[in-house]
Amino acid sequence: MSIPFIKASACGNDFLLIDGMHAPPDLAAFSKRACDRHQGVGADGVEWLFPDKSSDVHARLFNADGSEAEISGNGTRCVAAYWISEHGGESVAVRTGAGVKVCTLAGRSGNEFEFETDMGEPQVGDPFSIKLAFGEVSGIPVSMGNPHFVVFVEQYGPGWQAEAAEIGKHHDFKYGINVEFVRCINKGDIEARFFERGVGETQSSGTGSCASAVAAISAGRASSPVKVRAPGGTQSVRWAGKVFLRGPARIICRGEFFV
Numbered sequence: 001m002s003i004p005f006i007k008a009s010a011c012g013n014d015f016l017l018i019d020g021m022h023a024p025p026d027l028a029a030f031s032k033r034a035c036d037r038h039q040g041v042g043a044d045g046v047e048w049l050f051p052d053k054s055s056d057v058h059a060r061l062f063n064a065d066g067s068e069a070e071i072s073g074n075g076t077r078c079v080a081a082y083w084i085s086e087h088g089g090e091s092v093a094v095r096t097g098a099g100v101k102v103c104t105l106a107g108r109s110g111n112e113f114e115f116e117t118d119m120g121e122p123q124v125g126d127p128f129s130i131k132l133a134f135g136e137v138s139g140i141p142v143s144m145g146n147p148h149f150v151v152f153v154e155q156y157g158p159g160w161q162a163e164a165a166e167i168g169k170h171h172d173f174k175y176g177i178n179v180e181f182v183r184c185i186n187k188g189d190i191e192a193r194f195f196e197r198g199v200g201e202t203q204s205s206g207t208g209s210c211a212s213a214v215a216a217i218s219a220g221r222a223s224s225p226v227k228v229r230a231p232g233g234t235q236s237v238r239w240a241g242k243v244f245l246r247g248p249a250r251i252i253c254r255g256e257f258f259v
Contacts, residue, residue: 002256005034006082007041010074010249012203012232016043017082020050020060024259032066034257041257044199047075049082055093055100057083063198070097070146073119073206073245077103081113081249098145111251119144119207119243122214130170134163140215144243146197147177148211152221156181156193164195178205182212184221191229203232210245213237 003024006017016034024030031046033039045063052058059079061069080092080103091104103115125141139151149167157163164179179195192212194205202208209228216222217239225238235247 001259003030003259004254004256005041006254007043007252008078008081008249009252010077010204010206011230011235011247013072013074013205014043014252015072015075015078016041016046017079018046018048020048023048027060027062028066028068030259031062032064035064041255044196044202045069045072045075047072047079049079052095055095056087057092058095061097063196064200065198067198068097069198071101071144071207073117073144073208073210074204074247074249075206076101077113077115077117077206077247077249078251080105080115080117081111081251084108084113085111085251096145106246113249113251114247115249116244116246117206119210119245121241122210122239122243124214124218127219130167130172132163132166132170134159134166137163137167139167140219142211142214144207144210144214146207147173147175148180148208149173149177150180150182150212150215152216152219153181153183155183160193161195161201164193165200168195168197178208178211180205180208180212180215182216184216185229187221187223188225189227189229190216190222194230204230204235206235206245206247209235209247210237210243214239214243
């Protein structure tokens with residue numbers, strides 16, 4: 001038995017896209033196995049695609065560790081790229097665990113796509129501090145339909161991943177949290193590093209880029225629109241009531257995973 005998949009990437013944040021008609025009984029266990037970078041295909045997560053009456057497609061996201069997440073901005077863009085490559089069109093409405101997100105096609109060259117996605121209204125909390133083994137750290141909580149904690153830094157220390165991992169599992173965050181370390185370059189440019197729930201360090205993050213930009217704007221460190229630079233590439237975020245995320249998505253390959 002085999003399960004067909006598409007692999008896609010958005011700024012180095014990679015996903016397997018699988019039609020829900022092929023879904024095994026245990027989505028979590030299969031997703032974890034398929035995402036393993038040594039014994040599986042390798043990915044940050046699996047987007048399971050199902051029919052939906054009020055949108056083009058319903059995407060359920062499972063992280064690399066098998067946990068289910070509300071949404072990935074980059075994963076949603078990958079779903080949109082696949083959908084347009086198969087069905088055509090200029091926009092895709094994707095139902096996620098954080099609601100329906102509309103991805104509007106801004107450009108295409110073969111299997112390379114660019115979209116602007118309506119990510120909805122963010123929820124920004126007041127800054128607060130938490131105590132870690134590393135010391136005290138202050139950050140801004142932001143929800144993009146999933147939770148984030150944005151920490152401003154002057155530079156990235158060699159142990160930032162360990163610090164981010166401790167923040168992500170801190171008892172103040174009952175269900176865990178996505179962590180962004182952000183360095184503000186100027187009012188229109190910021191640099192971010194991402195440590196995501198259920199995955200760990202990632203090359204990029206769509207919702208993380210949105211949270212980073214929103215936190216920087218709310219703190220007076222940036223103004224909309226903001227370019228968010230990450231190891232995997234640059235995305236653009238503008239905040240005008242709603243947050244709009246613009247960035248690329250690339251379809252990499254098709255294959256079969258042997259069960």
